[in-house]
Amino acid sequence: QVQLQESGPGLVKPSETLSLTCTVSGGSITDYYWSWIRQPPGKGLEWIGYIYYDGSTNYNPSLKSRVTISVDTSKNQISLKLNSLTAADTAVYYCARDRRRFLVWGQGTLVTVSS
Amino acid sequence: DIQMTQSPSTLSASVGDSVTITCRARQSIGTWLAWYQQKPGKVPKLLISDASSLESGVPSRFSGSGSGTEFTLTISTLQPDDFATYYCQQHNSYSPLTFGQGTKVEIK
Numbered sequence: 157q158v159q160l161q162e163s164g165p166g167l168v169k170p171s172e173t174l175s176l177t178c179t180v181s182g183g184s185i186t187d188y189y190w191s192w193i194r195q196p197p198g199k200g201l202e203w204i205g206y207i208y209y210d211g212s213t214n215y216n217p218s219l220k221s222r223v224t225i226s227v228d229t230s231k232n233q234i235s236l237k238l239n240s241l242t243a244a245d246t247a248v249y250y251c252a253r254d255r256r257r258f259l260v261w262g263q264g265t266l267v268t269v270s271s
Numbered sequence: 272d273i274q275m276t277q278s279p280s281t282l283s284a285s286v287g288d289s290v291t292i293t294c295r296a297r298q299s300i301g302t303w304l305a306w307y308q309q310k311p312g313k314v315p316k317l318l319i320s321d322a323s324s325l326e327s328g329v330p331s332r333f334s335g336s337g338s339g340t341e342f343t344l345t346i347s348t349l350q351p352d353d354f355a356t357y358y359c360q361q362h363n364s365y366s367p368l369t370f371g372q373g374t375k376v377e378i379k
Contacts (some may be wrong), residue, residue, distance in 0.1 A: 200362070201359065203367065203369065203370070216367050218272075257320050258305075258315070
């Protein structure tokens, strides 16, 4: 079955750009949509956006000006970039399968924004 | 965006109780609603899709109902493994996805 694994730096400085990768194994990245979701410590879930293998995307309007999601089909990976970081972007970042409801999730990676 | 509001925020209950969590949408979302369970430090687990469709492997003591703007998640005969935080999420095609703020089910 499909498994997802997020990777990237755990600490990023304010005003810089967060870059995360989600590697898909056990299935083809072309079979589904792929989403990013985040969760600040002790708080609820926030949808960031999704991508299809053809590169089509849809972003949360609240983050749209700062977010880029991309796909690399040759590596079976999706990527997330979030710029102009502030402490409010500190969260566990998850990748998940599908674009509407999420049955398969990565384990999540904690990103802390701090100088 | 479609705001989702859950109530209560915290629910204290005992093993064996039946509990109900309510999720209200600011506007109609049909039955485009999912429920998740999340335990501390763990990944959310999808329990129910389309308001009332139980995911494979989810115990039958979980049930969902509702349509339009009001939805409920009921756990009948609460088990020790059910103490967790529950989130609703609307997945209406024409709106950004949004989650409720969560309901923590704790041991009384």
